[in-house]
Amino acid sequence: MLRGRAAIKRLVLETLGWLLVVGGIAALILPGPGLLMLFGGLAILSQQYDWAERRMRPVEWRAKKAAAESVQTWPRIVLSVMAAAVIAAFGVLWLVQPQPPSWWPIDDKWWLPGGWPTGITLGASAAIALVLLVYSFRKYRGRKPDEVAEEARSGGAS
DSSP states (O other): OHHHHHHHHHHHHHHHHHHHHHHHHHHHHSSSOHHHHHHHHHHHHTTTOHHHHHHHHHHHHHHHHHHHHHTSSHHHHHHHHHHHHHHHHHHHHHHHOOOOOTTOOSOGGGSSTTHHHHHHHHHHHHHHHHHHHHHHHHHHTTSOHHHHHHHHHTTOOO
């Protein structure tokens, strides 16, 4: 019975990993957190495949360095919060779907294309950005970005 559970767990994790990778690639073009989904998919697949782990490690240390850099100054933090708020506002706009304004120069079907799925994706992206900003602030504020990257590169806990 234990073997069956392990096989089911592996199948579920691999399916989830591949769905995140494919969804992440699609979200690189479409609205959404493409890089985050891609990284999450690779993280899951890296538990089973060496090739995925080799591709994930450089992304991990670069992401941790960028996270540390993003919270080093108050202007960066404030701009990041404002950017997330703007993205959330656009998500609300897409969810509400107001009528096109009178000054809209092209066909009405091009006003807020994508409908509610785009609004939900924008809202989720803003929420993820804020959660990651809080996480980065708590974990990396005051630490040198190069030290954070080196720690991640060497495999230390950061």
